[in-house]
Amino acid sequence: DAKTTQPTSMDCAEGRAANLPCNHSTISGNEYVYWYRQIHSQGPQYIIHGLKNNETNEMASLIITEDRKSSTLILPHATLRDTAVYYCIVRATGANNLFFGTGTRLTVIP
Amino acid sequence: SAVISQKPSRDICQRGTSLTIQCQVDSQVTMMFWYRQQPGQSLTLIATANQGSEATYESGFVIDKFPISRPNLTFSTLTVSNMSPEDSSIYLCSVRLAGGSSREQYFGPGTRLTVT
Numbered sequence: 001d002a003k004t005t006q007p008t009s010m011d012c013a014e015g016r017a018a019n020l021p022c023n024h025s026t027i028s029g030n031e032y033v034y035w036y037r038q039i040h041s042q043g044p045q046y047i048i049h050g051l052k053n054n055e056t057n058e059m060a061s062l063i064i065t066e067d068r069k070s071s072t073l074i075l076p077h078a079t080l081r082d083t084a085v086y087y088c089i090v091r092a093t094g095a096n097n098l099f100f101g102t103g104t105r106l107t108v109i110p
Numbered sequence: 111s112a113v114i115s116q117k118p119s120r121d122i123c124q125r126g127t128s129l130t131i132q133c134q135v136d137s138q139v140t141m142m143f144w145y146r147q148q149p150g151q152s153l154t155l156i157a158t159a160n161q162g163s164e165a166t167y168e169s170g171f172v173i174d175k176f177p178i179s180r181p182n183l184t185f186s187t188l189t190v191s192n193m194s195p196e197d198s199s200i201y202l203c204s205v206r207l208a209g210g211s212s213r214e215q216y217f218g219p220g221t222r223l224t225v226t
């Protein structure tokens with residue numbers, strides 16, 4: 001599975017959009033981009049995933065660059081409950097498991 | 111999605127003893143995994159729990175230390191054997207569901223283990 005690079009930490013004002021970047025320059029054609037988050041003392045929570053098209057669900061939007069070497073997770077209106085560690089993961093089709101990096105610690109500030 | 115429960119939610123154990131953690135899912139699943147999260151660290155995959163056969167372990171993890179059972183599609187156990195303080199971690203069960211989007215993977219709440 002390709003390696004991902006994320007900033008160690010970010011802050012975001014409550015109510016503003018949180019944009020979390022991820023670099024995956026060695027991603028292969030059959031690898032999906034996944035985002036999970038882990039709120040303190042809880043198990044990781046699935047957020048969204050995509051291959052090459054932008055995706056949106058009730059939690060977030062995922063923007064993948066045309067060359068697929070980077071992506072951005074967007075939380076449109078961050079709340080205090082969005083404070084968590086956000087993990088960007090790439091996984092190949094048919095691969096059985098997820099390998100977690102160090103993630104980005106997002107702190108939403110009142 | 112799925113509801114994943116783990117027992118116990120936390121425990122404090124003495125070194126040299128063993129603890130068995132249970133994972134129960136309320137839906138049919140295709141894959142079950144066990145992860146470890148050491149204090150302040152990210153998650154590390156221990157093994158894939160296979161129904162009716164031996165688990166598949168990742169590098170650095172062995173069956174004698176972390177025996178795993180999966181007697182049916184919705185239940186698995188992980189045993190942490192002959193514990194030492196270095197085994198103090200959160201242990202998480204994770205599943206991929208049968209049907210729907212097989213690419214989504216869900217996690218249980220974790221079992222927080224402290225070894226003294």
